[in-house]
Structure formats: C-alpha cells, structure tokens
Amino acid sequence: MEIVASDISVTIAGRTVLEDVNAHVIPGQTLALVGPSGSGKTTLLNVLGLLVPIGHGTLTVNGRETRRWKDARRRAFWQHHAAFVFQDYGLIEEESVAYNVMLSRLPPFWRRRREASKILPILERVGLPDRAQERVSALSGGEKQRVGLARAMFRAADVIFADEPTASLDRENRELVTAFLLGEAERGAAVVIATHDEDLIPRCDARVRLGPGPRLD
Ligand SMILES: Nc1ncnc2c1ncn2[C@@H]1O[C@H](COP(=O)(O)OP(=O)(O)O)[C@@H](O)[C@H]1O
Ligand SMILES: [Mg+2]
Structure with missing residues (x-):
C-alpha cells in the first residue's frame, strides 16, 4: 500500500x-x-x-x-x-487480551478455537506469553501497547x-x-x-x- x-x-x-x-x-x-x-x-x-x-x-x-x-x-x-498502534487506542479494557487481538477480525464461532491458537505465537513474539486470557484493564501501559502490536500482527x-x-x-x-x-x-x-x-x-x-x-x- x-x-x-x-x-x-x-x-x-x-x-x-x-x-x-x-x-x-x-x-x-x-x-x-x-x-x-x-x-x-x-x-x-x-x-x-x-x-x-x-x-x-x-x-x-x-x-x-x-x-x-x-x-x-x-x-x-x-x-x-490499516492497523493503528496508539497508546490506549481502541482497546476494550474489560475484555481479554485474546479478544482484543482478534477484534475487528473476529472469526465465525466454529473457527474461533483454531484462530485462537494462532494468537499464542503472536503474544509470545510481543513478549506477552501466557497473558491471552487476562483482562486488558490489568495490564500496564507498555503491555497495552504491545497488545496493539499483536493485533497489527494478527491482522497482517x-x-x-x-x-x-x-x-x-x-x-x-x-x-x-x-x-x-x-x-x-x-x-x-x-x-x-x-x-x-x-x-x-x-x-x-x-x-x-x-x-x-x-x-x-
Ligand atoms: N485536536 C486538536 N485540537 C487543537 N490543537 C491540536 C489538536 N491536535 C493537535 N493540535 C496541536 O497541533 C500541534 C501538533 O500536535 P501533535 O501532532 O500532537 O504534535 P507531536 O505529536 O509532534 O507532539 C500542537 O501544537 C497541538 O497542540
Ligand atoms: Mg505526538
């Protein structure tokens, strides 16, 4: 582009x-x-x-x-x-990290399990392994920014x-x-x-x- x-x-x-x-x-x-x-x-x-x-x-x-x-x-x-990685931009605080990463490209429910497995290596790459199920509101500012990165990566x-x-x-x-x-x-x-x-x-x-x-x- x-x-x-x-x-x-x-x-x-x-x-x-x-x-x-x-x-x-x-x-x-x-x-x-x-x-x-x-x-x-x-x-x-x-x-x-x-x-x-x-x-x-x-x-x-x-x-x-x-x-x-x-x-x-x-x-x-x-x-x-496009993907935007802005501080505090467009994250839904009360939803999980996984939900936020998949947001706006949420697959139909029968594919969600498979899609969810794709985000694990992505979360690893941005330094947030094992945080998929955590609420975004529990993360620090820098961690939230990396959720934004993970979303950009998921969206390719x-x-x-x-x-x-x-x-x-x-x-x-x-x-x-x-x-x-x-x-x-x-x-x-x-x-x-x-x-x-x-x-x-x-x-x-x-x-x-x-x-x-x-x-x-
Ligand atoms: N929505 C806005 N309303 C009023 N002034 C704004 C707005 N957005 C930016 N500005 C002004 O435009 C200038 C540039 O801002 P900005 O683009 O945020 O600069 P930077 O990101 O380089 O710090 C600043 O003086 C800022 O106050
Ligand atoms: Mg600025």
Missing part, C-alpha cells in the same frame, strides 16, 4: 499545524516522522491514516486521491488495510501506523517493539512511526522531519 502526501497543510482550531509537508509511505519500508514535541508528528500520522482531513495538498492511496472519499471508503481502508495489515511505540518502555521492550516494526516492513508492510527515539530513527528506511522548515529525506 503506497501513500503519498504532497504539499499538505492542516489547520486545527485556526492554527496551522502542518504546512507544505511531503511524505511517501512505501510497502516494505519504515518511515519515521520526527521532530520536537508539538511539531505535528501525531497529526501527520493521523493524516496518512485518513483520520484527519487536510487543508490544501493531495493525499493518494495506491495512486487514488482520497480527499473526496466517503466515510464508507475510509472505513474499508481502516478495516481491511498492509500499513501500520505507530505513535511513539517505544516511549515509556524499558530497553528490552523497546528493542522488542523495534524488532517487531522492522520485521513487519520485511514482511512487506508499509510502516509509519511517529517517534523521537534516537535509537529507532536511524534504523528506519526514511525520515520526514517536522518543526521549523519541514523537509523530506
């Missing part, structure tokens, strides 16, 4: 948050959105994920202009192609959007999350990461720098 943002601007509550920003999301590659706090990383991530409308500029998905996409078309993009999404995925994690889990995201790109997914993690930034394939004088490299 290729996403191209050209000269986009975003104005929120009368303030220009992004101005003339370019970004190119390519299958099999990781793109880091970097810049100081408040520079618009999260906003740009939301723009690329079709969650925020743009002012001027163009935003295409696989060559198709998205500006006039109706809700149903955007919903199909989120459902069938074409494009993964991660907002500060390594923030507030210890070194071991930072490495685990980083390896996961780089691995998803190797599998062929397009991976977009808003981050200020100095270890993660150079390991990404490309960077968009925000802040004074946004530019692309």
